[in-house]
Amino acid sequence: MMLHYNGFSGLKTKRIVFENVFSVLDSASLEHLKELTAKRRLIEESVNATSNITEATAREMSGGLTSRSQQDIQKLEQYLPILGNFIVQVDSISRNKNLLISQLKIQWSSTLCSSKFRIGSPKFIQINSLNYELGMSLFLYGVTIRERAIELLSEDMQQSASLLRKAAGVYNYLNAQVLPLLQSILPPEKPPETTANVASAMNSICLAEAQAIAIRIAEKQGLSDGALSKLHFGVKQFLDEASSVLQLGPKDISRRFLEYIVSCSNLHELRSYRHLAESYKQSEQVGVAIGLLNVALRNTKTLPGEQSWREIFKNEVNKISLMLKKYKEENEFVWQHKILSDFELPSLEGRKVVITTPYQPQRWQREIAFNKGV
Numbered sequence: 001m002m003l004h005y006n007g008f009s010g011l012k013t014k015r016i017v018f019e020n021v022f023s024v025l026d027s028a029s030l031e032h033l034k035e036l037t038a039k040r041r042l043i044e045e046s047v048n049a050t051s052n053i054t055e056a057t058a059r060e061m062s063g064g065l066t067s068r069s070q071q072d073i074q075k076l077e078q079y080l081p082i083l084g085n086f087i088v089q090v091d092s093i094s095r096n097k098n099l100l101i102s103q104l105k106i107q108w109s110s111t112l113c114s115s116k117f118r119i120g121s122p123k124f125i126q127i128n129s130l131n132y133e134l135g136m137s138l139f140l141y142g143v144t145i146r147e148r149a150i151e152l153l154s155e156d157m158q159q160s161a162s163l164l165r166k167a168a169g170v171y172n173y174l175n176a177q178v179l180p181l182l183q184s185i186l187p188p189e190k191p192p193e194t195t196a197n198v199a200s201a202m203n204s205i206c207l208a209e210a211q212a213i214a215i216r217i218a219e220k221q222g223l224s225d226g227a228l229s230k231l232h233f234g235v236k237q238f239l240d241e242a243s244s245v246l247q248l249g250p251k252d253i254s255r256r257f258l259e260y261i262v263s264c265s266n267l268h269e270l271r272s273y274r275h276l277a278e279s280y281k282q283s284e285q286v287g288v289a290i291g292l293l294n295v296a297l298r299n300t301k302t303l304p305g306e307q308s309w310r311e312i313f314k315n316e317v318n319k320i321s322l323m324l325k326k327y328k329e330e331n332e333f334v335w336q337h338k339i340l341s342d343f344e345l346p347s348l349e350g351r352k353v354v355i356t357t358p359y360q361p362q363r364w365q366r367e368i369a370f371n372k373g374v
Helices: 027-048 055-061 068-091 097-104 130-152 157-181 196-220 225-247 255-282 286-298 307-335
Strands: none
Touching: 027 068, 027 130, 068 097, 068 130, 130 157, 130 196, 157 196, 196 225, 196 255, 225 255, 255 286, 255 307, 286 307
């Protein structure tokens, strides 16, 4: 089993009505602004849980999609292209654009801030930039793709891993192309979702989760224990990269999110030790196998705080304990090999086999005729 983190579902936003702020010269331009508002409103209602439409209507509107995450992905994929075009069009108008954008009052809450709630309601942060809107929308897009991947895990592991690689690509694009345009105007109190460190960490986390699924597929195909050990340690390497980059990032970040990364890393390290020990046992190097299992158990003194994660850890620790007991008994009566000490043992090695699927933004090319007084 894998550890799961579902702490991104609390992302919220305040309503934006583009046509109330930007004045245009013709009906086609006005319709474009109204369409932009309408597409965003569907996202607002979804994340804020304020929609009054029934499940049947939502399914019909989406062309038959039954999954909430699938419907939300579709909404974002319809909004992002016209938002991208709008940003290009706004960048071409006069210097008064910054004043107009401030009137949009672009506000989002955070799911990663440790202080993300005011008394009784989410804490919204307003930043007067369309790149803020694009950045938060892309972050939400990556989160929603990841949620769909988790939904599919029990049905189609190949597709689940593919979606996680796609989500990683969204975060990679966010980090490289969108967030650099935003950094100079971010206030001291900013959502962690707008920082390059978090985007980079999310890229690594999605790749780690995709590789964890690839391991499950490889186990069913009978991959050797030595190879499985390397793949598990590769997951740990991805997650350790995420931890390292977050140490240099925002300080006000969810402890549960950080614990998930560390706990997941520790779990795959344990599994790497277990498979490596099994591979040495298969080659009749029982003393090495016992030494590796001893090290693994010493690394399990601290269990994660979340109960569902603890149960998965306990299951892994139980497997290692039973293996160790069996190997010791067999060594005592059959092999009588020397049990190697820590400095004599082989080191864990990692192998990464998943890569990011590049995100290719779509853009609808529509010209907006802004009023000359803008």
